[in-house]
Amino acid sequence: MKINERAPVIASGEIEVAADANIIWEIMSTIDLWPEWNADVSSASLQGDLAPGSKFTWKEGQMTITSTISQADRPHNLAWTGTTLGIKAIHVWRLEKRGEKVMIKTEESWEGLLPRLLRGPMQRMLSKSIDSGLRYLKVEAERRTTLLRSSRKN
Numbered sequence: 262m263k264i265n266e267r268a269p270v271i272a273s274g275e276i277e278v279a280a281d282a283n284i285i286w287e288i289m290s291t292i293d294l295w296p297e298w299n300a301d302v303s304s305a306s307l308q309g310d311l312a313p314g315s316k317f318t319w320k321e322g323q324m325t326i327t328s329t330i331s332q333a334d335r336p337h338n339l340a341w342t343g344t345t346l347g348i349k350a351i352h353v354w355r356l357e358k359r360g361e362k363v364m365i366k367t368e369e370s371w372e373g374l375l376p377r378l379l380r381g382p383m384q385r386m387l388s389k390s391i392d393s394g395l396r397y398l399k400v401e402a403e404r405r406t407t408l409l410r411s412s413r414k415n
Contacts, residue, residue, distance in 0.1 A: 262332045262340035264351045264370035269377050272387040273368035276395040280402035282356045282363045284409070286336035288401050289354060292317050298401035301393055317341075321390065326350070348373045348383075365398065367391060 264271060278285060288298060292307040305319035315330045328343035332353075340353040352369040369387060376383050 262338070262351070262353055264353055264368050265372055266370070268351075268370035268372040269380050270371040270383045270387055271368070272384065272391045273366070274388075274391045274395050275364055275366040276399050277359065278363050278365055278399045278402050279361065280363060280406040282336040282358055284405050285356055285363055285365065285398065285402045286339075288398060288405070289339055290333065290335070292319070295319065299394060299397045301390060301397070328352075346375060348375055365395060367395060 288294075290311050292305050292311070295302040295305040301321050303320045305317065307315060307317040309315045311330060311333050313330055313332060316327065317330070318325065318327050320326070324345045326343045326345040328341040328350075330339075330341050331351075332338050332340040336356055338353070338355055340351070343350045343352065349372050350369055353367065355366045357364045357366065369391060371383060371387060
């Protein structure tokens with residue numbers, strides 16, 4: 262799955278995380294628990310299993326987004342499409358093992374009337390969301406990794 266590279270609003274980011282890909286995947290793919298680690302998400306609910314075609318609804322800021330899983334390849338790729346306020350979004354996550362660490366790469370595109378009319382503000386909004394989401398995910402994955410290691414020592 263790829264984002265729409267011709268969309269008026271596109272953002273991407275990456276971050277290196279000192280955690281196992283399976284831990285990161287568990288955090289990313291347990292959609293109902295997103296609000297527990299991502300302060301930008303106030304609610305999230307997956308209907309059914311994490312599989313292509315499954316829908317989930319979530320709220321970030323003032324936007325309630327209805328999304329559909331398009332790819333779920335554990336623990337490598339997770340992608341979905343979503344709509345809110347006439348915005349059509351495509352979001353893709355990729356996990357790449359780098360020795361003892363994992364590089365998380367994510368990108369998203371927005372198309373529709375609002376992204377065309379309000380390109381600058383919407384670009385800033387999406388870039389901020391991508392960056393903060395990556396930071397929150399890194400903190401949670403490394404926290405869980407530390408807890409797992411300390412429990413193994415005891």
